[in-house]
Amino acid sequence: VNLLASSFDWKSGDEVLVSEKEHNSNLLPWQALARHGVSVKPVAFGDPDALAKAISGRTRLVAMVQTSNLDGSSQDVRALAKVAHERDVPFLVDAAQSVPHQEIDVRRIDADFLVCSGHKMLGPSGTGLLYGKSHWLARLTPGYVGGGTVKDASYDGAVFEDAPQKFEAGLQNYAGIHGLRAAMEYLLKVGRSKIHDHEVALNGQLSEGLASVEGLTILGPHWKERCGITSFSIAGMDPHQVSLLLDQSAGIATRSGVHCVHAYCNARKIMGTTRASLYLYNTASEVSYFLDALTKVVGLAR
Numbered sequence: 474v475n476l477l478a479s480s481f482d483w484k485s486g487d488e489v490l491v492s493e494k495e496h497n498s499n500l501l502p503w504q505a506l507a508r509h510g511v512s513v514k515p516v517a518f519g520d521p522d523a524l525a526k527a528i529s530g531r532t533r534l535v536a537m538v539q540t541s542n543l544d545g546s547s548q549d550v551r552a553l554a555k556v557a558h559e560r561d562v563p564f565l566v567d568a569a570q571s572v573p574h575q576e577i578d579v580r581r582i583d584a585d586f587l588v589c590s591g592h593k594m595l596g597p598s599g600t601g602l603l604y605g606k607s608h609w610l611a612r613l614t615p616g617y618v619g620g621g622t623v624k625d626a627s628y629d630g631a632v633f634e635d636a637p638q639k640f641e642a643g644l645q646n647y648a649g650i651h652g653l654r655a656a657m658e659y660l661l662k663v664g665r666s667k668i669h670d671h672e673v674a675l676n677g678q679l680s681e682g683l684a685s686v687e688g689l690t691i692l693g694p695h696w697k698e699r700c701g702i703t704s705f706s707i708a709g710m711d712p713h714q715v716s717l718l719l720d721q722s723a724g725i726a727t728r729s730g731v732h733c734v735h736a737y738c739n740a741r742k743i744m745g746t747t748r749a750s751l752y753l754y755n756t757a758s759e760v761s762y763f764l765d766a767l768t769k770v771v772g773l774a775r
């Protein structure tokens with residue numbers, strides 16, 4: 474995202490539209506463009522009509538998450554991209570939480586750009602992917618430059634390579650890239666529709682089980698409309714305390730806090746949640762173990 478943000482020829486007054494539920498990774502790089510006079514506007518999550526109303530003559534890009542890491546809800550990025558394209562505005566999808574969990578077809582979505590992270594798909598940390606339509610990549614002037622990005626250079630300027638080389642400045646993280654490739658090949662072999670079905674089944678078991686935990690509220694929609702992320706809060710308990718107790722009493726790793734979605738949580742006074750995330754390696758007996766452990770933790774705290 475930073476690479477893209479640094480590669481557009483921004484003009485003062487330009488706007489970038491994001492959804493209201495963006496991870497900081499798809500919010501702060503656009504906010505940092507304030508130094509070029511660019512502003513960022515949030516749009517209601519999953520609402521193509523709100524997007525249509527929000528797009529103005531100043532809108533240069535719509536950049537939106539597909540599946541939220543905060544509550545596992547998804548938005549129809551294909552419908553949102555269509556709205557952006559009707560106004561000749563390119564559309565970027567943050568697919569960090571969707572690519573690892575379901576089949577994604579960039580052509581069907583008609584995304585101009587799509588980004589995702591290696592560490593969410595069994596790959597090494599610090600790796601990721603940027604997809605871009607070739608005509609868009611050809612138009613952009615790389616913001617990070619250096620060795621490997623040019624055909625030729627003189628004291629007066631440089632002739633850039635074509636994409637993707639022009640964006641790959643300096644020696645690349647080859648070990649990480651090979652690790653990411655191995656992870657992607659593994660996921661393709663297992664099959665993401667199989668992974669998706671597995672997660673849906675476990676998420677149903679988890680969410681239905683959580684319904685009987687006293688004082689527990691799940692953030693976000695019904696589990697049938699959520700991916701394998703379940704964010705919850707328990708009345709009278711701090712989310713960090715819940716995570717700590719689950720870790721110390723049962724060796725279960727959950728995440729607590731606002732999950733890098735500060736803007737949305739601050740605007741709604743959500744003080745934080747405990748988040749349990751499921752993936753292909755989790756099992757039904759682990760979900761039962763989790764539910765037992767959580768029930769004990771809540772019982773002890775009462």
Ligand SMILES: Cc1ncc(COP(=O)(O)O)c(C=O)c1O
Nearest residue numbers: 496498538542567569570590601
């Ligand atoms: C939806 C979403 N977008 C972006 C990111 C950040 O990715 P990265 O750490 O690769 O910048 C995350 C989580 O890390 C995420 O959940």
